[in-house]
Amino acid sequence: MSLRTPLGKVLGSGSAGEGTTHWWVQRVTAIALIPLTLWFAASILRKPLQSHEAMSGWLGHPWVAVFTILLAITLAWHSWLGVQVVVEDYVHGKGAKTVLLLLSTFVHFAAAVAAVFAVVTLAVART
Amino acid sequence: MSQRPLSPHLGVYKFTYTMSLSILHRLTGVANSVGFALFAWWLMALASGPEDYATAMRCLSSPFAKLLLVGFTFSFVYHFCNGIRHMIWDTGRGLERVQARRSGMLVIVVSLLLTVLVVWLGCAALTAGAP
Numbered sequence: 001m002s003l004r005t006p007l008g009k010v011l012g013s014g015s016a017g018e019g020t021t022h023w024w025v026q027r028v029t030a031i032a033l034i035p036l037t038l039w040f041a042a043s044i045l046r047k048p049l050q051s052h053e054a055m056s057g058w059l060g061h062p063w064v065a066v067f068t069i070l071l072a073i074t075l076a077w078h079s080w081l082g083v084q085v086v087v088e089d090y091v092h093g094k095g096a097k098t099v100l101l102l103l104s105t106f107v108h109f110a111a112a113v114a115a116v117f118a119v120v121t122l123a124v125a126r127t
Numbered sequence: 128m129s130q131r132p133l134s135p136h137l138g139v140y141k142f143t144y145t146m147s148l149s150i151l152h153r154l155t156g157v158a159n160s161v162g163f164a165l166f167a168w169w170l171m172a173l174a175s176g177p178e179d180y181a182t183a184m185r186c187l188s189s190p191f192a193k194l195l196l197v198g199f200t201f202s203f204v205y206h207f208c209n210g211i212r213h214m215i216w217d218t219g220r221g222l223e224r225v226q227a228r229r230s231g232m233l234v235i236v237v238s239l240l241l242t243v244l245v246v247w248l249g250c251a252a253l254t255a256g257a258p
Contacts, residue, residue, distance in 0.1 A: 027214065027217065030210055030214065034207075034211070037207065044252070045245065045248040045251075045252050046248075048252065048255035049184070049253050049255070050184055050254075050255070051255075052173065052176075052180040056174070072167070075163050079156075079160040082156045082157075083157060086157055107164065108160075111163060114167045114168075115166065115167040117171075117174070118171045118173060119174075121174040125174075
């Protein structure tokens with residue numbers, strides 16, 4: 001006799017309550033990162049990196065700003081999920097695991113907000 | 128709880144080089160997370176103004192930082208290439224032992240070549256536009 005509710009069976013989300021979402025988002029962000037990182041690397045490697053004027057002007061350009069923000073958010077998301085899996089697999093102490101997962105979440109959100117804020121600042125300063 | 132069956136421990140398997148590639152995928156993934164934080168810090172320095180940006184770029188120009196940047200480059204490029212290998216596996220292709228070994232070798236070779244290319248282009252971009 002199964003103790004699973006009919007609704008639980010239909011949703012098929014398992015005990016963690018999220019089903020294959022984690023695995024799936026990891027792949028979706030990975031696919032998005034292929035063009036985003038290729039574009040960013042190919043662009044930035046042709047820029048005069050030491051020049052503040054040139055770099056801030058480039059990153060503040062509307063389309064460059066939009067795609068750099070997409071890159072930062074997607075990177076943060078993919079990285080957050082990846083670090084979570086590594087911590088869950090290799091850190092066995094309950095306290096240490098909880099602390100590391102919290103720390104990873106905070107750092108990833110902080111880095112993502114900082115990156116987005118920086119690009120928005122550059123875009124506003126340019127206009 | 129203690130009576131539950133366990134899956135075989137890692138130690139029972141013969142070590143193969145495809146295993147080290149798999150471990151390297153996770154290691155480079157974690158390294159790339161640090162690289163992402165560095166990227167956010169660099170963007171913040173750029174948004175903070177010319178003085179802060181010059182300071183940040185001076186930090187990134189020390190020999191140790193340059194070595195670290197070469198490491199981050201390889202880490203990123205490897206994770207990128209091996210990630211594509213993983214996505215091909217997700218479609219059910221290339222999982223035979225010979226194929227997995229061959230694609231692993233391809234990933235290593237392509238990663239090293241791309242690292243050299245990016246470092247070369249990066250050096251040129253770093254010397255251009257110096258104040």
